[in-house]
Amino acid sequence: MTIPRRDPRRERIARNRCHPEHDVVLTEQEHDGASAAEWTGPNGLRRRDPRQVGFIGPNGIKRIDRSGAQQSATLGTRATRTTAAAATKRHVEIESPAFMVAVVPDMAGGRLSSHDRDLLGLARQLADADGNSPGAVLAIVMGPHKESQWGDAGVDRLMAFEDSAFDGYSPEARLAALEAVEREMAPRYWLLPDASTGGADLGRRLAARLGERPATGVWSIEPTSGTSTGWQCTARGGAGSLDIQRPLARIVLAVEECAEPVDETRHAARPLALSQPLPRLLGRIDDQGRVPVDPAGIALAEAEFILSAGNGVKDWEGFHHAARVLGATEGASRVVVDDGFMARDRQVGATGTWVTARVYVAVGISGAIQHLQGIQRCDKVVAINKDPDCDMIKRADLSVIGDAGDILSALVARVEQEREEQRDAA
Amino acid sequence: MPHEPITTLPLTVAVLLSVGRHPVTGRARRADQDARGLELALSMAAARIELVHAGPFDDACEVSMRGYLGMSAGHAGSGADSVTLVDQPSQADVVPALCRTLSESLAPQLVIAGERAEQGEGSGMLPYQLSESLGWPLVGGIVAVEGVEEGVATLLQALPRGQRRRLSVRLPVIVMVNATAMAPRQSAFGPARRGTLAVVEQPAVHDAAQDEWRVQPARKRPKRLKIVKATSARERFKAAAAKSDGGGGQIMKDVSPDEAAAAIHKLLKEEDVLR
Numbered sequence: 001m002t003i004p005r006r007d008p009r010r011e012r013i014a015r016n017r018c019h020p021e022h023d024v025v026l027t028e029q030e031h032d033g034a035s036a037a038e039w040t041g042p043n044g045l046r047r048r049d050p051r052q053v054g055f056i057g058p059n060g061i062k063r064i065d066r067s068g069a070q071q072s073a074t075l076g077t078r079a080t081r082t083t084a085a086a087a088t089k090r091h092v093e094i095e096s097p098a099f100m101v102a103v104v105p106d107m108a109g110g111r112l113s114s115h116d117r118d119l120l121g122l123a124r125q126l127a128d129a130d131g132n133s134p135g136a137v138l139a140i141v142m143g144p145h146k147e148s149q150w151g152d153a154g155v156d157r158l159m160a161f162e163d164s165a166f167d168g169y170s171p172e173a174r175l176a177a178l179e180a181v182e183r184e185m186a187p188r189y190w191l192l193p194d195a196s197t198g199g200a201d202l203g204r205r206l207a208a209r210l211g212e213r214p215a216t217g218v219w220s221i222e223p224t225s226g227t228s229t230g231w232q233c234t235a236r237g238g239a240g241s242l243d244i245q246r247p248l249a250r251i252v253l254a255v256e257e258c259a260e261p262v263d264e265t266r267h268a269a270r271p272l273a274l275s276q277p278l279p280r281l282l283g284r285i286d287d288q289g290r291v292p293v294d295p296a297g298i299a300l301a302e303a304e305f306i307l308s309a310g311n312g313v314k315d316w317e318g319f320h321h322a323a324r325v326l327g328a329t330e331g332a333s334r335v336v337v338d339d340g341f342m343a344r345d346r347q348v349g350a351t352g353t354w355v356t357a358r359v360y361v362a363v364g365i366s367g368a369i370q371h372l373q374g375i376q377r378c379d380k381v382v383a384i385n386k387d388p389d390c391d392m393i394k395r396a397d398l399s400v401i402g403d404a405g406d407i408l409s410a411l412v413a414r415v416e417q418e419r420e421e422q423r424d425a426a
Numbered sequence: 427m428p429h430e431p432i433t434t435l436p437l438t439v440a441v442l443l444s445v446g447r448h449p450v451t452g453r454a455r456r457a458d459q460d461a462r463g464l465e466l467a468l469s470m471a472a473a474r475i476e477l478v479h480a481g482p483f484d485d486a487c488e489v490s491m492r493g494y495l496g497m498s499a500g501h502a503g504s505g506a507d508s509v510t511l512v513d514q515p516s517q518a519d520v521v522p523a524l525c526r527t528l529s530e531s532l533a534p535q536l537v538i539a540g541e542r543a544e545q546g547e548g549s550g551m552l553p554y555q556l557s558e559s560l561g562w563p564l565v566g567g568i569v570a571v572e573g574v575e576e577g578v579a580t581l582l583q584a585l586p587r588g589q590r591r592r593l594s595v596r597l598p599v600i601v602m603v604n605a606t607a608m609a610p611r612q613s614a615f616g617p618a619r620r621g622t623l624a625v626v627e628q629p630a631v632h633d634a635a636q637d638e639w640r641v642q643p644a645r646k647r648p649k650r651l652k653i654v655k656a657t658s659a660r661e662r663f664k665a666a667a668a669k670s671d672g673g674g675g676q677i678m679k680d681v682s683p684d685e686a687a688a689a690i691h692k693l694l695k696e697e698d699v700l701r
Contacts, residue, residue, distance in 0.1 A: 065660070108586075168591075169583065169591060169593060172563075196567070196586065197586060200550070201566050201567075204549075204550060204551055204554045205554055205564075207551065207554070208551065208554035208555050208557065208558040209558060213551075213635060214549065214551065216547075216548075216549040216550065216551070217548075217549075219647060236644060237546065237547045237548045237549070237641070238447065238543070238544060238545050238546055238547070238548045239447065239449070239542060239543070239544040239545075239548055240644060241447065241449070241452075241544075241643065241644055242548075242641055242642070242643065242644055243641070243642050243643070243644045243645060244547065244639050244640070244641050245639065245640040245641075245642075246635075246638070246639045246640075247638070257647070257650050260653070263653075263655075284563040284595060284596050285563055285565060285593055285594075285595050286593065286594045286595070287591065287592075287593055288580075288591075288592040288593060288594060289591065289592065290585075290589060290590070290591055290592075291582065291590040291591060291592050293588060293589055293590055297588075298587070298588030299588060299606075302586070302587050302588050303587065303588060304587040304588075304699060305694075305699040326694070326700065327699075327700065327701050328699075358697060358699065359693070359694065359697045359699045361690070379697075380693065380697055381675075382690055382693060384686075384690075388677070388679060393675070393677060394675075395675075396675045397675040397676070397693075398675055398676050398678075398689060398690065398693050399675055399676070399677045399678065400678045400681070400686040400689065400690065401677070401678065401679045401680070401681075402681065402683060402686055403683070406683040407683045407686045407687055407690070409683075410683040410684050410686070410687035411687040411690055411691060413687075414684075414687050414688065414691050415691065415700065
């Protein structure tokens with residue numbers, strides 16, 4: 001056992017702010033792990049130096065921030081060190097998993113959606129239930145993806161199939177890949193999102209092929225002793241009118257917010273591959289590609305790109321022409337609908353349609369609160385307006401102050417010119 | 427064997443019907459998606475239509491089947507005015523019985539089903555299990571059948587955000603209609619009364635797994651709370667007093683229309699909405 005040795009001289013110097021070696025001793029102490037503002041005194045008491053804490057505020061008055069967020073310059077390095085330590089997540093590596101929990105995320109847009117992350121959180125619950133023999137979460141991705149943070153989402157093993165067979169509508173090829181995984185690894189659970197973006201269809205296909213009865217519409221699971229799997233789940237049934245409590249099945253199709261996403265740990269996300277390549281199979285379903293859709297015919301609530309007109313629009317011919325050229329669905333504020341410039345089913349807002357567009361271009365809309373409510377779920381909002389102080393500008397990701405007609409016609413000219421160049425190049 | 431053109435054979439379309447449930451009153455009605463499926467079948471020219479329902483034959487069943495039969499006005503000869511009713515007890519697995527009826531007596535080339543039932547478990551597994559036991563391909567999210575030529579059906583599939591995709595599938599095939607398919611026509615009273623229900627007996631298979639389930643009316647799901655993982659008082663205060671961060675956008679003032687248009691054009695290209 002080592003006896004803690006104290007240096008009374010250094011302690012004296014540390015207390016004496018006028019001593020020429022005061023700063024040196026302080027920095028040394030800090031290196032040893034002791035704070036300059038707090039130390040153990042000669043009698044074993046904790047001593048604090050009130051002159052060492054705090055900082056000089058903007059008015060020249062000394063301020064002490066007891067939250068620890070802001071520290072004096074001498075303590076700055078120490079503070080950043082502790083916050084950096086807090087920011088790093090706990091690394092988890094599962095070398096020899098007792099079982100596998102397979103998750104097939106939808107990867108809408110090539111990235112993990114919030115639904116996928118919830119599902120991975122659910123998979124972690126199942127995998128980590130027994131601390132002595134933890135399971136591993138295996139994510140299976142088919143086709144190209146842009147996701148890089150697999151470990152933070154809670155993935156231990158990652159199996160990525162890069163194959164042109166998974167392009168477009170390819171349920172047969174996807175099912176064959178999952179079957180190959182089932183043959184080789186036999187995961188204890190299969191988890192898929194019960195969403196129209198693909199998981200609902202693929203999960204049911206897998207269940208029918210494996211002859212398993214899936215638990216669909218699952219929104220919570222809890223451990224129980226009454227069932228053979230040790231888990232029971234609550235699932236929505238009967239078009240959302242029933243709650244069914246049942247033992248957890250091997251194939252689980254879970255709805256959104258079924259579990260909290262993984263937050264505190266970082267996992268290995270080690271790449272994994274099948275021992276044999278996937279067999280070529282002859283599909284009976286032939287994908288002939290997208291069909292061009294008239295944007296004016298798309299329901300406002302599900303349109304991806306909306307060009308919306310407000311009271312600031314004066315040139316209606318130009319507005320409709322711009323919507324045609326840009327390929328945008330037309331929307332409107334209440335005022336122009338009331339004035340008869342647009343149809344009632346085009347109204348965006350609390351009294352009209354709540355839209356979910358990825359890009360919403362508000363032309364001459366100042367942004368009444370009812371309108372802003374209607375565009376809450378839009379990703380990117382572009383505002384074109386004359387008034388630089390209106391509420392729409394506060395909401396918008398890109399705002400342009402100017403005359404709506406001029407800017408729209410310039411935009412149309414630019415898009416048409418670019419299409420012309422592309423046609424010439426082709 | 428000489429190649430026989432299949433086009434000469436009349437196309438038989440089977441529409442699977444279920445007993446719907448009104449979301450507010452809970453009364454039996456025609457199920458919305460199955461009615462869309464029947465509308466899809468009626469819109470196909472020169473097709474023989476077989477309406478099939480499997481389940482207990484009771485009042486609720488009769489009410490909803492008459493709802494479908496009421497859609498057959500003007501299609502009296504096509505078979506839409508009669509429902510083949512496979513009588514099964516209430517907690518039975520209807521897949522074997524339905525499978526036998528379809529493959530042995532009706533022999534359709536195209537089976538149209540809805541995505542989920544409005545009553546019971548509503549797992550949406552029935553078309554998948556039929557597809558697996560009949561060995562026919564299955565396509566989901568269909569809004570229209572564009573044509574059937576030489577044994578190949580051309581289908582229009584709905585994608586998210588109102589987009590559409592064209593598929594071609596070799597018959598026989600099972601399709602599931604999407605909720606955005608054409609809205610069903612109104613059910614008329616006269617054809618609904620005149621329509622017939624032909625009861626067919628099939629051996630029943632009891633679904634034992636459901637016995638251990640606990641079923642109750644759906645309760646509201648708890649709202650997800652924002653979890654604040656603050657280590658200090660300052661962070662806790664900031665999280666509690668946080669306002670939605672507005673004003674983060676880029677504002678362009680005093681610019682020419684061309685520069686403004688360039689900035690908007692760049693954003694639209696980044697978001698990949700210009701086609």
